[in-house]
Amino acid sequence: DAGVTQSPTHLIKTRGQQVTLRCSPKSGHDTVSWYQQALGQGPQFIFQYYEEEERQRGNFPDRFSGHQFPNYSSELNVNALLLGDSALYLCASSLRGVRGRETQYFGPGTRLLVL
Amino acid sequence: AQSVTQLDSHVSVSEGTPVLLRCNYSSSYSPSLFWYVQHPNKGLQLLLKYTSAATLVKGINGFEAEFKKSETSFHLTKPSAHMSDAAEYFCVVSDTPGGGNKLTFGTGTQLKVEL
Numbered sequence: 316d317a318g319v320t321q322s323p324t325h326l327i328k329t330r331g332q333q334v335t336l337r338c339s340p341k342s343g344h345d346t347v348s349w350y351q352q353a354l355g356q357g358p359q360f361i362f363q364y365y366e367e368e369e370r371q372r373g374n375f376p377d378r379f380s381g382h383q384f385p386n387y388s389s390e391l392n393v394n395a396l397l398l399g400d401s402a403l404y405l406c407a408s409s410l411r412g413v414r415g416r417e418t419q420y421f422g423p424g425t426r427l428l429v430l
Numbered sequence: 431a432q433s434v435t436q437l438d439s440h441v442s443v444s445e446g447t448p449v450l451l452r453c454n455y456s457s458s459y460s461p462s463l464f465w466y467v468q469h470p471n472k473g474l475q476l477l478l479k480y481t482s483a484a485t486l487v488k489g490i491n492g493f494e495a496e497f498k499k500s501e502t503s504f505h506l507t508k509p510s511a512h513m514s515d516a517a518e519y520f521c522v523v524s525d526t527p528g529g530g531n532k533l534t535f536g537t538g539t540q541l542k543v544e545l
Contacts, residue, residue, distance in 0.1 A: 319473075348532075357520055357535030358474070371532050405473060407533075419533060421466075421474040 317342055319408050319422035327428045328396050336391045336425045340408030346370075347389040348419060349381060352403040364389050365411050393427075401429045432457040434521045436536035444544050449493075449508040451539045453521035456502065463504045464522040464533070465495055474520070480504065491515070516543045 320339045328334050340347050346365045350358035360373035364383035383389045387408075393400055403426050407419035437452040455461055465477040478489025485497040495506045504521060521536040 350533075350535075357537050358533075360532045360534070363531065373532065407474075418464075418476060418479060420476065423473040 319406055319420055321404075321406050321422040321425050323425060324423070325426045325428075327430065329430050330396055330398060332396050332429075333392065333394045334396060334427060336393075336404050336406075336427070337388065338391070338406030338408075338422060339388045340406075341420050344408035344410050344420075345387050346409045346411040347383060347387065348407045348409070349389070349391050350405040350407065351375070352405055352424070354402070358405055361391070396429045398429050401427060403427075432459075432461065432523045432525055432534050434463075434523050434534060434536040436519075436521050436539050438539050439537065440540045440542065442542040442544060443511045445513055446510050449506070449511045449515065449541065451506040451519050451521075451541065453504045453506065453536060454502050455504060455521070455523050457523055457525070459525055462524040463495075463497060464524070465489065465493070465504075465506050466520045466522055466535075468518045468520065468538075470517070477506070477519075511541075511543045513543050513545070516541055 319341050322337045348363040349361040352358040361375050362372040363370050367383045378394045380392045403424045405424045406422045409417050409419045433456045435454045463480045466474040467477050468474050477493050478487045480487045480497045488494045493508045497504055518538045518540050520538050522533050524533050
């Protein structure tokens, strides 16, 4: 049973560029959430996608946007990159609305470095 | 609003001795609480979860946690530490019963296990 996968594993960009990160959920899951983990800190919730719509959003600017595809996979896009966007970006998947199955399972993350 | 406070940023124990990682929570709802572990350069792994069933929750690798509403605490314990337990541990709260929505992470506790 494949777990949550993310690509790429590492990425280096320069300020002002745009980046797209990808996530494939665990088999059977329909909901994808994205988190940003800065060095030495706990993950911070960015947003969650279900049925191809953004359902919840954390305190992040609209430079951060996302998409969910019919196969439940998801993309995170960040425009106009800032140095402060350097972080580990984590994707988590879950099964919505099924009591006891909503637990979020995390992928290995994409480490983004902005120079 | 919900939040968690991890009372120790670093904990050091000797192999074979007990582990105690402390967490206090604040939530307007009946919370769901989790402990996740993160090994170096790895994603987050679920250790255990509390979702309003038994207050003493058993997880993987011999870890357990007790939900104490009167003390708003959810401390993580293990009777005997192993070298492989060295990692970062996060206490997490969710505003939905199963943790399907936004997760709010603590700042983490780095566990060091010495010979």
